[in-house]
Amino acid sequence: MKETMINTEVIYTLKHADNFYIIEHVPARVCKETGEEFFAPETVEHIQNLIRGKKEPVRVIETPVYEYA
Helix, strand or coil: CCCCEEEEEEEEEEEECCEEEEEEEEEEEEECCCCCEECCHHHHHHHHHHHHCCCCCCCCCCCCCCCCC
16 A cells, blocks of 8 residues: 655644643644654654643643543
C-alpha cells in the first residue's frame, strides 16, 4: 500500500497528571490513507514545554467524563 503524507496542522490531546490538555494548530505530517500523525522532535519538545511551563491557556473548556461500564 502506498502512503501519501501531507503537512498540515492538527489538534493534539494529552492526559497528564489527571489534567487533560488540548493544543491547537500543531504542525504534523499525516498519512492520507491511515490518518496516522507524525510529529517532529522539536514539535514534541515544544508541546512538553507548554505543559511544563504552566503557560496561561488561550481558553478553558468544560469536558464531560463518562464511565464505560
